[in-house]
Amino acid sequence: xxxxxxxxxxxxxxxxxxxxxxxxxxxxxxxxxxxxxxxxxxxxxxxxxxxxxxxxxxxxxxxxxxxxxxxxxxxxxxxxxxxxxxxxxxxxxxxxxxxxxxxxxxxxxxxxxxxxxxxxxxxxxxxxxxxxxxxxxxxxxxxxxxxxxxxxxxxxxxxxxxxxxxxxxxxxxxxxxxxxxxxxxxxxxxxxxxxxxxxxxxxxxxxxxxxxxxxxxxxxxxxxxxxxxxxxxxxxxxxxxxxxxxxxxxxxxxxxxxxxxxxxxxxxxxxxxxxxxxxxxxxxxxxxxxxxxxxxxxxxxxxxxxxxxxxxxxxxxxxxxxxxxxxxxxxxxxxxxxxxxxxxxxxxxxxxxxxxxxxxxxxxxxxxxxxxxxxxxxxxxxxxxxxxxxxxxxxxxxxxxxxxxxxxxxxxxxxxxxxxxxxxxxxxxxxxxxxxxxxxxxxxxxxxxxxxxxxxxxxxxxxxxxxx
Numbered sequence: 001x002x003x004x005x006x007x008x009x010x011x012x013x014x015x016x017x018x019x020x021x022x023x024x025x026x027x028x029x030x031x032x033x034x035x036x037x038x039x040x041x042x043x044x045x046x047x048x049x050x051x052x053x054x055x056x057x058x059x060x061x062x063x064x065x066x067x068x069x070x071x072x073x074x075x076x077x078x079x080x081x082x083x084x085x086x087x088x089x090x091x092x093x094x095x096x097x098x099x100x101x102x103x104x105x106x107x108x109x110x111x112x113x114x115x116x117x118x119x120x121x122x123x124x125x126x127x128x129x130x131x132x133x134x135x136x137x138x139x140x141x142x143x144x145x146x147x148x149x150x151x152x153x154x155x156x157x158x159x160x161x162x163x164x165x166x167x168x169x170x171x172x173x174x175x176x177x178x179x180x181x182x183x184x185x186x187x188x189x190x191x192x193x194x195x196x197x198x199x200x201x202x203x204x205x206x207x208x209x210x211x212x213x214x215x216x217x218x219x220x221x222x223x224x225x226x227x228x229x230x231x232x233x234x235x236x237x238x239x240x241x242x243x244x245x246x247x248x249x250x251x252x253x254x255x256x257x258x259x260x261x262x263x264x265x266x267x268x269x270x271x272x273x274x275x276x277x278x279x280x281x282x283x284x285x286x287x288x289x290x291x292x293x294x295x296x297x298x299x300x301x302x303x304x305x306x307x308x309x310x311x312x313x314x315x316x317x318x319x320x321x322x323x324x325x326x327x328x329x330x331x332x333x334x335x336x337x338x339x340x341x342x343x344x345x346x347x348x349x350x351x352x353x354x355x356x357x358x359x360x361x362x363x364x365x366x367x368x369x370x371x372x373x374x375x376x377x378x379x380x381x382x383x384x385x386x387x388x389x390x391x392x393x394x395x396x397x398x399x400x401x402x403x404x405x406x407x408x409x410x411x412x413x414x415x416x417x418x419x420x421x422x423x424x425x426x427x428x429x430x431x432x433x434x435x436x437x438x439x440x441x442x443x444x445x446x447x448x449x450x451x452x453x454x455x456x457x458x459x460x461x462x463x464x465x466x467x468x
Contacts, residue, residue, distance in 0.1 A: 002026050002065075003037065003056045021049070022056045028068050035075055040064055043077035044100065045170060063104045070103055090132060091125030093172060097163050108290075108315065116159045132164055135177035151190045158185050192432055195394065197283075197403045201370075205279055208370035212272030212362065227257055234258045270350035275362050277333050278347050279400065284330040285322045286404035286422055288315060289397055293356060298342040300334055307334075309423065316425050367393050405433040 005012075007020040022037040037056045038049045044063065050056050067074040094117055102113050123141055124131070131137040138160060145153040157178075164176040177183045230243055244254040281292050285307065294313045301308060305326060311319040324330045337346045337353070344353025361383070368375045373389045405418055413421075419430040 002061055003053055016053070019051075022053060024056075024061065024064050024074075026065065026068065028065075033064075033068055033074065035064070040074055044104075062106055066104045066106055072103070088129060089125065090127045090129055091121050093129050093132070093163065093167060094121050094125065096172070097166060101166060113159065116156055120156060120160060129173070132160070132167075133173055133175040133177065135183050138177055138183055149191070151187075154185050154187055154190065157183070161185060193396070193399065193402065195396070195399045195402065196406065197395070197399065202279075202283070204370045205366060206276055208366055209272040209276040209279070211369050212275060212366060213270070230254065230257055271362050274347070274350045274356075275359065275366055277337075277350070278359070280329055280333055281347055282397070282400035283404050283407075284324065284328070286401055286408070287322065288401060288423075291315070291423075293345065293347050295346045296342070297334075297338055297340065297344050297346060297353075300338075300346070305331070314423050316423050318423055318425075320420060320423050322421060363397055364390060367395060402433050405430070 002024060003022055004025055005016045005018070005020055006023050006025075007018060008015040012018050012020060024033065024035045024037060024040065026033045037060055038046075040063075041050050041060050046060075050060065064074050098114070098117055102110060102117070107113060123144065124137060127137055138157070142153060142157070145156065161176070161178040164173055164178060167173040168176060178185070226247060230247060233243055234240060240254050240258060241251055243258075244251040247254070278292070281287070281295075282289075285292060287295075287309065291309055291313050295307060295309070299308045299310070301321075304323075306321040306323045309320050309322065311317055314320065324334070334346060337344065337350075340353035345355045348354050348356045364383070364386075365375050367390060368386055371389070371393055373386055376385050377383075378385050401422075405422055408418055408421070409415075415427055415430055418433075419427050422430055422433065424430045424433075
């Protein structure tokens with residue numbers, strides 16, 4: 001029990017209907033956390049004692065757990081940390097917003113919110129906090145964002161709007177510029193992505209995944225033939241210093257090659273295999289990336305041939321199921337990963353089944369290789385510098401989800417069933433995903449004309465019978 005009263009242990013017979021305070025009592029990571037609800041709530045903006053258990057459970061318990069999970073000590077109040085004085089600048093308000101909202105609330109997009117806050121702080125952080133009560137500063141920010149996509153600017157404005165409303169509720173601001181006759185966030189003119197993936201492009205991506213399984217070359221421009229020759233000469237008794245000089249490599253690198261520490265033919269990288277399975281999974285399930293990466297073997301129902309997407313893993317917090325065909329490529333993929341165990345993640349590490357949170361580098365590498373572009377990296381742990389080539393390809397991972405739903409729509413799957421499969425709360429969102437192909441529209445028009453001609457023929461036949 002996370003919220004309870006401890007007065008019964010002290011002889012109170014009216015508990016829990018007494019006036020004694022409520023307590024948090026939580027176990028996390030092998031450690032027990034106990035604290036009075038009033039002490040936690042009053043230090044974080046509550047104006048009165050918490051007398052209701054429902055208020056303690058629904059309002060303050062998630063924040064208490066959020067601070068524990070994030071590695072903070074909830075018994076240390078924000079004032080004791082010496083983090084701030086009065087809120088004078090916009091940067092101070094942003095720090096307070098992150099401390100009391102982003103770091104405490106169980107947000108699914110915490111990384112996105114932190115990134116947006118960093119950009120906004122760099123642009124507006126030096127202004128006095130009262131500047132957010134007028135539209136002037138935000139209008140200037142919109143002008144500076146004119147080079148960005150409209151959708152990106154709208155996301156920043158939406159975050160600013162939430163910050164202003166949050167601050168007004170805590171008496172940190174007295175007004176907001178986001179109102180009917182002030183600044184408005186309009187998504188009407190946002191460009192909707194209609195990127196489709198042809199069968200040929202899909203084949204190119206799947207074929208290019210095999211190239212990701214090649215071992216890294218390091219700084220030496222070697223080949224398998226050169227490596228075999230180095231090892232053969234070493235076994236024949238040639239000194240490694242002579243081998244290093246002959247092949248223009250360092251002696252430590254030559255030593256590692258001879259010992260088999262690198263360029264091991266028995267080892268096999270699995271990055272390409274993992275990316276191939278993920279592309280197939282995205283196109284055959286239509287899942288979001290985060291939902292797909294959290295699918296475990298125990299979520300696969302082999303009896304009914306469907307995959308369960310849990311409520312806590314779904315963006316809309318709605319559980320759903322995704323069927324798969326017998327003998328299809330998705331079923332073969334699932335059977336290949338079944339040996340890893342029930343708790344293994346289907347689209348995680350191909351060897352261990354561990355969860356993989358991000359594969360952006362592998363995806364960008366795959367896009368470049370599939371389009372015959374040599375990836376170049378400015379340094380270790382840096383992103384590829386082929387930004388112009390990637391922009392020219394213009395293929396996002398989320399486009400695979402759009403393509404999966406669009407293909408089902410082309411095959412005649414009704415919109416309400418697509419909505420259930422995609423996990424959308426509104427059919428309007430589903431309709432934005434259904435990007436019809438030209439040949440699909442032509443086929444639909446042909447069938448409509450055929451039905452109309454058949455109807456006219458039937459009507460003429462009925463008129464002839466009545467006239468006769």
